Amino acid sequence: xxxxxxxxxxxxxxxDLLNVLDAAAGDGDHGTTMLRGLxxxxxxxxxxxxxxxxxxxxxxxxxxxxxxxxxxxxLLKLEAGAAPGPExxxxxxxxxxxxxxxxxxxxxxxxxxxxxxxxSLTAALVAAxxxxxxxxxxxxxxxxxxxxxxxxxGHIDAGAQSVVEMLRVLMQSDTQ
Numbered sequence: 001x002x003x004x005x006x007x008x009x010x011x012x013x014x015x016d017l018l019n020v021l022d023a024a025a026g027d028g029d030h031g032t033t034m035l036r037g038l039x040x041x042x043x044x045x046x047x048x049x050x051x052x053x054x055x056x057x058x059x060x061x062x063x064x065x066x067x068x069x070x071x072x073x074x075l076l077k078l079e080a081g082a083a084p085g086p087e088x089x090x091x092x093x094x095x096x097x098x099x100x101x102x103x104x105x106x107x108x109x110x111x112x113x114x115x116x117x118x119x120s121l122t123a124a125l126v127a128a129x130x131x132x133x134x135x136x137x138x139x140x141x142x143x144x145x146x147x148x149x150x151x152x153x154g155h156i157d158a159g160a161q162s163v164v165e166m167l168r169v170l171m172q173s174d175t176q
Contacts, residue, residue, distance in 0.1 A: 002045035003079045003170065004052050004072075008038040010169045011162075018162060024155035025106075025140055033064050034162055041072065049076040063099065064159070067108065070094045071163060075170050084124045088116035106138040108159035115167060125167045132160035 001009075011018075011034050018031030037060030044055040053076070057069040074091040078084055092112045101107045114127035135157035 002042065003076060004038060004041040004045050004056075006172075007072075007075075007166060007169050008035065008042040010165060011035045011038050014165055018158045021155055021161060022158035026158070030064065030158040030162070033060050033062070034068065036060055037065055037068065049073065049080075052076065066098055067095050067159070068162065070098075071108070071112065071166055075166055078121070078170060084118060084121050085116055088112060088124065092116050101141075104138060105141040106135050106157050106160075107140075108157065108163050110135050110138070110157065111160035111163040115163065121167070121171050125164070125171050128160075128164045128167050132156050132164045135160045 011031070015031035015035050018034060019028050022028050022030035037056040040059030041052040041056040044052050047055075050073075053069050053073045056072050057065045059065070060068060070091040074087040077087045092109055095109060095112065096102055099107065099109075101109055103109055103113045111128040111131040114131040115124040118124035118127045133156060136155055137153070138157075139153055140157075
């Protein structure tokens with residue numbers, strides 16, 4: 001089964017959880033958006049990585065589509081044997097530029113940047129998990145969440161959790 005198909009299957013079980021996390025600080029559709037994009041990428045799984053990423057971006061739409069397309073592109077390269085650090089770092093740099101965000105802003109970068117500093121996929125997942133958990137203690141400084149009362153405090157950022165889950169699926173396929 002392709003990576004995008006495994007991601008779509010995994011995220012079908014996470015849709016509601018990610019929507020609930022997103023509702024605490026946003027519009028509550030992050031899980032649905034991710035699943036829509038991943039299903040489109042999986043439907044294009046016979047195409048090269050670039051086409052899968054394009055299918056994801058188009059189906060997910062909006063900011064999430066553009067931002068998570070960077071993560072998906074990195075994961076597809078990792079699946080093909082690239083080292084995790086440089087690929088995840090490049091994705092983080094692009095996301096930071098597109099979203100004008102940085103570590104500590106309570107975004108997906110709070111999981112992705114620590115993962116990019118790791119020297120193995122296992123260490124990347126552990127670092128991403130810790131980074132995502134830390135977002136529960138951060139007030140949002142970017143996106144819709146900064147306008148919500150409480151700025152998402154007490155809840156893990158949905159985007160950061162999605163980074164964790166994407167790495168988890170990649171790691172599971174790496175060990176099988």
